[in-house]
Amino acid sequence: MTGKGIETVRMDPENVSDVIRIAGENLSEAWSGETYRRQLENPADHTFIAYLDGEPAGFISAWYVIDEIEINGIAVAEKFRRRGIAGALLERVFKELPDASACLLEVRESNTAAIALYKKTGFEKAGIRKNFYKDPTENGIIMIRRK
Numbered sequence: 001m002t003g004k005g006i007e008t009v010r011m012d013p014e015n016v017s018d019v020i021r022i023a024g025e026n027l028s029e030a031w032s033g034e035t036y037r038r039q040l041e042n043p044a045d046h047t048f049i050a051y052l053d054g055e056p057a058g059f060i061s062a063w064y065v066i067d068e069i070e071i072n073g074i075a076v077a078e079k080f081r082r083r084g085i086a087g088a089l090l091e092r093v094f095k096e097l098p099d100a101s102a103c104l105l106e107v108r109e110s111n112t113a114a115i116a117l118y119k120k121t122g123f124e125k126a127g128i129r130k131n132f133y134k135d136p137t138e139n140g141i142i143m144i145r146r147k
């Protein structure tokens, strides 16, 4: 193997466009480009991009608030899925914020791929937000990973 494999890199002014593109192509609830750019000034923000052999493949957006990690979004480009990229992005966030007491996120009830990923990385169901999502309307599952 001469490839570099999966590399995770913190979002910066040079690579924020990779986040905006991956989010726009893969997330139904993507933020606007302006909102991702604003995160560069947000001290609570921890956004990382995964590169597979140098190609932008996925990203994770997280905030660290008091002592909890809140995952705002995670997405991997379709052609790079099932290669451990989302798992590597979650691990990078946990490694960056070792003092966090918990990690929280919300996911559409029908998103079986994401729910399987979160269960595999130590999350459990913590609650339901009825009809939280729109277009289509759907329940949100709140998941938590405790330290």
Ligand SMILES: CC(C)(COP(=O)(O)OP(=O)(O)OC[C@H]1O[C@@H](n2cnc3c(N)ncnc32)[C@H](O)[C@@H]1OP(=O)(O)O)[C@@H](O)C(=O)NCCC(=O)NCCS
Residues within 6 Å of the ligand: 026, 027, 058, 073, 074, 075, 076, 077, 080, 081, 082, 083, 084, 085, 086, 087, 088, 106, 107, 108, 111, 112, 113, 114, 116, 117, 118, 120
């Ligand atoms: C969910 C998502 C981020 C997973 O990314 P990924 O890089 O393919 O995930 P990984 O390869 O790290 O998967 C890790 C584990 O998660 C589970 N998993 C991931 N995708 C799965 C799928 N389609 N079906 C079942 N289990 C799945 C598996 O347990 C997998 O381990 P395995 O491959 O050894 O079986 C990706 O499918 C995606 O971007 N989806 C669209 C955006 C999205 O829904 N984001 C979440 C919003 S809350």
